[in-house]
Amino acid sequence: MRHLIARSLARPLILAAVAAAIPLASAAPVAADSIVVGGFPVDVSKAPWTVALSSRDRFGGTRAGQFCGGVAVGPATVLTAAHCMGEDVLGAPPEQVSDFRVIAGRTDLLSDQGVEIAVREVRVNPGYDPQSN
Numbered sequence: 001m002r003h004l005i006a007r008s009l010a011r012p013l014i015l016a017a018v019a020a021a022i023p024l025a026s027a028a029p030v031a032a033d034s035i036v037v038g039g040f041p042v043d044v045s046k047a048p049w050t051v052a053l054s055s056r057d058r059f060g061g062t063r064a065g066q067f068c069g070g071v072a073v074g075p076a077t078v079l080t081a082a083h084c085m086g087e088d089v090l091g092a093p094p095e096q097v098s099d100f101r102v103i104a105g106r107t108d109l110l111s112d113q114g115v116e117i118a119v120r121e122v123r124v125n126p127g128y129d130p131q132s133n
Contacts, residue, residue, distance in 0.1 A: 044107040044114070051078055052103040054116070058091055064109040064116075070102065078102055082128040094122040 044050065049072045056065035068084035085094050094100060100122075105114025 041107075044105055048105070049073075052106070052109060053078075053080060053084060053119075054101045054103050054109075055090070055097050055099050057099045058097060064103060064106075065099075065101075066103065066109050072104065082124050083130065083133065085122055085124050086130050088130070094119075 042050070051070045051072055052064070052066040053068040053070055054065040055067065059065045059067050067089060068080055070078040070080035070084075073079045083089060087093060090097055100119040101116045102119060103109060103114060103116050107113070
């Protein structure tokens, strides 16, 4: 299954970003070194739809430049949180991040497992308001 998802994502991806349905208690900026509260490691074979969003230029080599996660919802589409596409996270509009990639099929982000695919397009829900979400 892991290889099937990774292979189906091998075509250029369209990254669809949407605002969360439940408002956040606080809208704190996200940094590459933030931790996930209550999270735990899961092997990609147990959740092959899970992908990492990456930019080594923006976030360095730690965790392969991973700054947010996403879910493969189609052969060329990833769903993530809208705030991940914000300038406060990326430091620039997403279309200006030259090495913006999706990493699929990889549990250890520093390994060479899976695939890294360049992001072709980003769409953010027009109803997303970074000031209130």
